[in-house]
Amino acid sequence: AQSVTQLxxxxxxxxxxxxxxxxxxxxxxxxxxxxxxxxPNQGLQLLLKYLSGSTLVESINGFExxxxxxxxxxxxxxxxxxxxxxxEYFCAVSDPPDKxxxxxxxxxxxxx
Amino acid sequence: xxxxxxxxRYLVKRTGEKVFLECVQDMDHENMFWYRQDPGLGxxxxxxxxxxxxxxxxxxxxxYSVSRxxxxxxxxILESASTNQTSMYLCASSFLxxxxxxxxxxxxxxxxxx
Numbered sequence: 001a002q003s004v005t006q007l008x009x010x011x012x013x014x015x016x017x018x019x020x021x022x023x024x025x026x027x028x029x030x031x032x033x034x035x036x037x038x039x040p041n042q043g044l045q046l047l048l049k050y051l052s053g054s055t056l057v058e059s060i061n062g063f064e065x066x067x068x069x070x071x072x073x074x075x076x077x078x079x080x081x082x083x084x085x086x087x088e089y090f091c092a093v094s095d096p097p098d099k100x101x102x103x104x105x106x107x108x109x110x111x112x
Numbered sequence: 113x114x115x116x117x118x119x120x121r122y123l124v125k126r127t128g129e130k131v132f133l134e135c136v137q138d139m140d141h142e143n144m145f146w147y148r149q150d151p152g153l154g155x156x157x158x159x160x161x162x163x164x165x166x167x168x169x170x171x172x173x174x175x176y177s178v179s180r181x182x183x184x185x186x187x188x189i190l191e192s193a194s195t196n197q198t199s200m201y202l203c204a205s206s207f208l209x210x211x212x213x214x215x216x217x218x219x220x221x222x223x224x225x226x
Contacts, residue, residue, distance in 0.1 A: 041220075043202055
């Protein structure tokens with residue numbers, strides 16, 4: 001069975017600093033990978049996804065994630081965070097045909 | 113925009129009560145999901161439905177049942193609520209077979225069992 005590991009349960013960071021949220025998955029076969037974000041008191045929203053092609057994928061709000069097949073990783077990065085990025089971030093891997101396996105989440109706390 | 117609507121944002125019930133959580137989606141999605149979200153445990157799948165009247169157990173189905181009488185509506189039922197079912201419940205939907213497409217989530221129902 002597939003699994004997703006998010007090693008950091010909490011990441012505190014100052015505003016305008018860079019951040020990396022780590023995600024590793026277990027499968028060695030082709031997978032689809034997703035990052036979801038959950039703002040306080042809301043459901044999950046898709047942030048970005050890797051399906052195929054370029055290993056670097058970007059979101060509209062400055063986040064990017066790099067698919068690394070040899071390390072089975074899909075880390076999320078942002079070069080300069082904003083207060084509004086404070087949220088919980090979930091990495092997920094496809095579990096065909098229709099399901100997702102989620103990691104345990106990383107709470108990003110951005111301080112002024 | 114896809115909309116997944118959960119009927120209650122907050123719900124407080126008593127131990128032993130039968131509890132219904134309702135979810136409606138407006139995008140004609142075949143798949144609907146119920147997850148439970150707990151701190152440090154992430155999202156865990158309770159039940160999954162890929163068609164009307166069809167259901168499949170997820171990772172933690174014990175103590176729960178589901179009903180899908182119409183394509184747009186998926187209900188989660190706690191037959192006899194217990195305090196260990198206090199949690200955030202999230203509903204999601206997606207197209208059948210479209211593993212590359214995201215699941216769309218509702219805002220969640222925070223359920224407290226006293």
